[in-house]
Amino acid sequence: MKNRITEVLKKFSDRCDYLEVHIEETEESRVGFTGDRLSDIGRRVDFGGNVRALHRGAWGFASFNSIDRIDEFAGHAVNQARLVGTGRSELAEVEPVVADVALDVKHDPRDVSLADKVAMMRAYNEQVLGFHDEIITSSLLYFDRYRKFWFGNSEGAMVYQERVDIGGRVTPVASRGEGSQSYSASFGGSDDFGVARGLEKDVEKACRVALGKLDAPKVKAGEYTVVVDPRLGGVFIHEAFGHLSEGDNVYEDKNLQDVMVLGRKFGKPFLNVYDTGLDKGYRGYLVYDDEGVPTEKTYLIREGELVGRLHSRETAGKMGERPTGSARLIDYRHPPVPRMRNTVIDNGDATFDEMIADVDLGIYAISASGGQTNGEMFTFTAADAYMIRDGRIAEQVRDVMLSGNVFSTLDSIDAVGDDLACHDGGGGCGKAGQFPLPVTHGSPHVRIRNVVIGGE
């Protein structure tokens, strides 16, 4: 495959400013249960590639399954870039990497038979369906992917990487006939089939929470002090700040650059946020990104101030900043764009008890069933929540959707805990039509003032 890439690069490189070839092969196994039915069992083979050409500031891109016709597609991409390019190509300089990244895993999911994977998920499913009469159905998913990536560019980079991605969830659904409630035990990782094993306690908890929500009242709409747990804190920082720090949201917009100027104060001095590809075992782990740039730990906020962003070579080049190894694609059908890896609020020094002690009326929001942002405003949903009354955790409530504004909410964080934990779910991050990208997030318990919550 490398020879084939080298041939293409040789043949077309002198016709454009920059050329890259990406080829990828994925083997996926999947097991899903819906109620008592094995609703999804499948094997997927996906083999394809893309060629991306940059000429005078514009990109030509072609993705394909017919690898035997790669020259034709490369010619297309180059011609398109030449057709539209009128400006200047600006890619941040990097040392071209030549490397082979072999798989380094604790327990390769390919060493486990499909029968064993089905049996494992069936056991979780039986645990769920047998837990209580009011658990009427379930939704379970397990997947593993073994992926091979070949990447070469006209500057001499040639990187071969193997990656594993594992994920899934066990979701009990409880109902008494009108409207259902659910809660997921989710798992994920990049180097160990073991993350899918031994989840019985998590599954039991998911059943209890889902059942509890049947009795829980809907939260009353209003403005609250909210304490979020590490899982929700991770989703919060991903949505509230991570996306805005992706270079492609800023690099073409001079007005936004003035707003997102490095040094701008976003939070209190005890707020520190980073995004890293270095944490082995997590789904956001990377060795090289999809432009062949070594990954790193990138500080986004230090002591409350904006200090960095996530870049591809192009966004870094255009903004005169440093590439951060954050250019990622979900698969060969798409070009790489700046994305998050493992996004984390770093530890502070508050304890959970201190955080809730002086809250008269607030909400303790646990885990997330998702989040979304438009850059400025963001929203995310707590998978489970409890009222805080007079400094104590009180009754369970449901349908807690929180919203905020990046330019005020981060500064409303008035306590950061000392219990940082990172979590991988079975989902992923979506952006520009590219979903789901494996990402991780982490946070300690965090307290946020004046959060608007929708509800009755």
Next chain:
Amino acid sequence: MKKIIEKALAKGVERAEVFFFENLRTDVDYEAGKLRSLADTEERGAALRVVKDGKLGFATTTKLDDVGGLVDNAIATAAEGEPVTFEFSSAADVPTPSITDERIETLSVDDMMKDSEQAIARVNDYESRINIGSGTARQRQHLGVATCRGFEGEFERTTYEFYVGGMLLDGTSMLHTGASFSGTTLDVDHGELTARAIEKFDKARKNVDIAPGRMTVVLTPRAVADIFLTLALGVNGLYVDERISPLAGRLGETILDERITIRDDGTRAGGFFSAAFDDEGVPMGETTVFENGVLRSYLTDRRTAAKLDHPLTGNGLKAKRLIQSKELGKVPSPETTSWVMEGGETPYEELLGAVGSGVLVDSIMGIIMANLAAGDFSGNLMYALKIEDGKTVGRVKDTMISGNVYELLRDNVVGLSKEVHRTGVLGGIGSHWYPYIVLKDVSIAAKS
């Protein structure tokens, strides 16, 4: 396709079904008012379902020169699979007209660029501070289904997508809006869409405060599309079968206001998902889902139709849920096609004029995270305007809406507009035809 079936049968499976798809697509994208990239996509792949020893297996591949590998993978999954409870399609007189528009097939990249450039120029004339984006995509698909029972159908489809919009920054306040189109025909008025995008910017230039509470809400057709994701799950045969849907076992009951009639129309001219047959070879057609508020039908694939003893509706699609693009790796499952809702008697302007105070809601952030299957929706108002004395007076931000569709659409409907407009879902692709809907006493939360 036949070859794959033959190979599978030769390897000892009892039944086989192949889905094949090939896709040629061109995307033209503008960012910050400038041509950013031209992209070509060539995609092809096959999905195979087999029944071996009475059990169902499934595999997909984009490596079409390895049919043996595809068959082996499908057989390997069948060994662990579930007993099959339904039949694959049999030979029948399924008409298989192609859904193509010559205007899309002959559309050149220059034409595509011109459409985006004209739209960008008009938005730029309106306000040069808007960071403008635009995109145009044309696509030609070839889809086919074949089964061991003699079904064999293939058809061509063209699709076209267009978008213009952008972000206007004022201090730290970001206003994102735009207008888009997607369909199988080129029946789009770029000028009208651009004008609509500009009007949306214009009406939201000023931010205004709103006091939280229960108030009248006017949903635009786009907001209706987002909120109706709840109903789409409610009538989905899978959710009915699992009893997650509050509509399970309620066919024939009055569920919604009697002014509400909705059809799922898989053959609607120009509809983005319109096709001759679904991804299991079942003819697509028009299904009345709600008629004068009465639940008339669920939407089914072959499995749920068999399980629920319900007619086949031709909704067995390999769609990525909510995003609604074809995904080879998905097993066919009930999915909506184009929804068409009947309008009311009153012109929109008159309905709006009658609202003393309230909010006009066009897009809601985070709606897909709500408990949609239960009919609950909730989210942050991404584009919404405050209404005073029948007129919109400015943009409302940092505000949440929430409610339950089955309650609001039963008890709180004030009116439906006479006008019915085409819209996508979640601001993206898809084609549905909805009126404006006015609801009273909807919960709105904001900083007090």
